[in-house]
Amino acid sequence: MTQRERILLVTAGVILLLVFGGVWLNKGVQEALLSSFWRSDGTWEAIQQRGAWRVGLDPSFPPFEMLDASGVPIGYDVELAHALAASWGVRADIVAIGFDSLPDALKAGKIDSIVSAYPYDERLTQDFLFSTPYFDAGLRIAVHNRSTINELSDLSGARVGVEWGGLGDMVGRRLQREGLTLTLQPFETPEEMIAALLEANSVEAILIDNVMLRKAQAAGLPLRAVNAPLESIPYVIVMPRRAYELQRQLENSLHQFQTDGKLDELERRWFAEHATEDVAP
Amino acid sequence: MVDFRKHWRLWIPFAVFLTFAIGLFWMQQRTLRVAIVPPQTVQTVNPKAGVHTRLTDEVEEWKIKRTLEMVRELGAPWIVEYFPWAYIESERGRYHWTHADMVVRHARQQGLRIIARLGFVPEWARPKDTTPLYLDEEHFVDFGNFAAKFVERYRGDIEYVILWNEPNLALEWGYTAPDAVKYTQLLRTVYPMIKAVAPEVRVLGGALAPTLAPPGSEFGVNDLFFLQAMYDAGAGDYFDILAVHAYGWHFDPDSPADPEVVNFRRTELLRTIMVENGDAEKPIIITEGGWNDHPRWTRAVRPAQRITYTVRAYEIAQKEWPWLEALCFWVFRFPWDQNSYQDYFTFVRTDFEPKPIYREVQQYLRAFAP
Known part of the structure; x- marks a missing residue:
């Protein structure tokens, strides 16, 4: 082996080490590589098997989510969740959770998604998937x-x-x-x-x-x-990090709701019904 | 093998790289250096006014300095700040004081009095798969060792420490049942360890979450019941000041105290329990509290109400509650946006833009100040 070949060999070795080291250190790269080989979505499969989409929300933010007189969650987000679930042929099970605990509940697998007037948070993109915004409260x-x-x-x-x-x-x-x-x-x-x-x-x-x-x-x-x-304060739906199929289905349904007027209808229903208490004249 | 002695040109890239790296490091150090200002004093008409800062996760020194500078400019002489045990003693017996030193140094330069909240358990002091708020009795001494080291290091700079936070909530004990006897045992263990190294430091106990949790709730214990249970367990001898969390939710600060309501004057009910248990001489410091002005949260008020209520609460602290030593509102500023109702508790945005409430409170607190 010539001296030049030895230098090239050493250089190639160092580059390979750097690449493998980078992949080993970076969880995101690892998951991206894994998911490119095997894009299964356990969340979506579980929803299909269960026949129910478990949705977490904090019913303290009217008109998006609140409790009615009998303690049942109602509001824009609740109805949106039911409509989305129906579009996939399942039901939505609403789980009331304090706002601060929603991400932990999603991480722990207690719920499948958050639909709770949840503002997009770029700091959480390593942990969760987000839908496109369905409302801007800005x-x-x-x-x-x-x-x-x-x-x-x-x-x-x-x-x-x-x-x-x-x-x-x-x-x-x-x-x-x-x-x-x-x-x-x-x-x-x-x-x-x-x-x-x-x-x-x-x-x-x-x-x-x-x-x-x-x-x-x-x-x-x-x-x-x-x-x-x-x-801008865009509200989004939050999903587990590897719920790619759920995200795809959700995007399809949201797009459908935007084009067929369902989202406008929700706004009319929930904003108009609760408008009189705090809107003048 | 490559003979580097023979082929001296091979050293050139290394030399260039090394020079570049040293240059970068030097420039970075120059950039990060933050000037220490001459000692300042807080100009205020209300010496009881304070805020809870949140510098725990603030990395950049200039932001720490600017935050504390803005507290002084607000006219608030007191701050509550969190010093997580897990950050400082991440390995048993090895202490990392750099960040805490930075916060304490800048706070003192700005003339602020620090109330240090201690808690957050390092991994080595709790079982695997528990949250950093989990602490069992066998590690109370470890927490005491940390607290003693802390007060020893900051002797003369920090005169107040809070032991634990909201011990009447399951969440704050790593989702185990809150227990006044256990918390009293924590105080009984740690209090003498602090006093042994810094007898002048005043230990705050309590910091209970105001809650109407029904008996048997898995989430928490009513704060009024919990405080009485602490006294029953003998906690009275192991704290010098009661720390109180006084949130107003949607009630104004003059709404009368009522055991069935969470409001600002619930503080008076806690005070009554102290008096009934022979602790009338002991003061209270409100270490968290205030109002939220999220546009839709059911526990929030309108921004105008928040301003009025906040100023009125400071007045109550000064004029009506002689047993209250300081009132520190949650929360002055976050290091980053929380993207939730929590952002509507702040006085200053993450980018240091003062909210109108900052200006209005400043106008009140510095009414006669230059």
Whole structure:
């Protein structure tokens, strides 16, 4: 063997060691390699055998999940879970769990998925699979249907209502710091803020969370959103890390619900029914 | 074999790599160095005001410094901070103080008084497949050794330590049944070990979770019953201050105390139990508490209410509760977004953007300060 060949051999050996070492150290790479050979989904198989999809949620976040008078979980997410399960020919078993314990329950196999107004969390992508968002609860700019405001820059010089101390208040102050010349008008409640926009005309726009906005719209108030959310809070369905088939089925069904209007229907039902208690005028 | 002496050019890549690595390391050290400020003092109209910081998992020193700086600028002289046993003594008898030193150093420079919460069990002190909150009686002495080392190291810097957290919840005992006698035994073991090395350090016991759990619940024990059971077991001699968690849920801070309700003034019921058990001279520190302003959580209030209630609670602490030494709200800031209702307990966002509640509380606490 020549000297050059020896050097090449040593170099190749070092590279091989580095590659194997990297794979050995990285759990994600290991699983990706394994799954490429054998993509079985134990969660989906268990759902099929059981005839039930076990869904974890915390019924403390109306209108997405709450308890009715007899203690039964109801809400947007509950109905979404039942509709998804039905589309796969199984039933949804709802398991009420405290919000903080939901990821642990999923990891421990106590439930098959989380459907609980659960915001996407990139820190958990090593542990779980996520669906595409089915709702964004983020902060929106809302105006009267007749308004000429059509984008963020149109707020320059405008009086903008915010809920004192809330996310809209904070983002409004940030926009001011960033140079947008708007005047913030704080209100103690969202109801007062909406009334100021639609009745008193004391503000030209409001910063409001999308759930409140959709509830107001569902109640028939002449409000429309401007631009994409100023702060996005996408709600997703969470699944075990290797539940590839469940994820595929879920994406198909969600896509179907988006195209056939099922998600809109859910919004109308749950946002409108619970709109009257906190939406003015 | 390659003869490196003969083929000296082969050394060149190594030399270049080594120089590059040393240069990178040097630059990184320069970047990470955070200046220690001259000692500061907290300007406040309410010397009982405090917050629970959450620096346990905050890696970067400048963020630790900035967090504590913002606490001082808020006008809150007290902080509660968690010092997990498992992080410091991950191997039995080997202590890693770097991070704790950093937190303590910056807190002291900012003029803040630290209440150190101790807990979180290292793997070597618990059976396999248990959670880091599991601790059985045979390891109480190990916990005591750690606590003694801790107070010894920070003597003069930390005068208050909380032993364990929410011992009336199963979760906080690694999903074993909460037991006031067991917790009293923990206090009885650890208290004298702390006093032996730093008699001036004041030991906080309790830190009970406010809960209406019914008798026999697998999740927890009603905090009022648990405190009485602690006294019955003789805990009174083994803590200097009662730590209290005072959450308001959706009640305002003036809602009267009621054993059937979790609200801010539930603190008064715990105080009554202390007095009835001959502990009237012993103070209380609220080490967690406050209101949440998540837009939809059933236990939350509106942001405007949260601001009003928070300021009013600080006033109550100062004007109405002479037996209260400090009121520390949960939670000042998280190192990263929790993406849950927990984010709506904070005063400052993870990127240090102050929430409106920060500004409003600051206005109250520093009303007459420069």
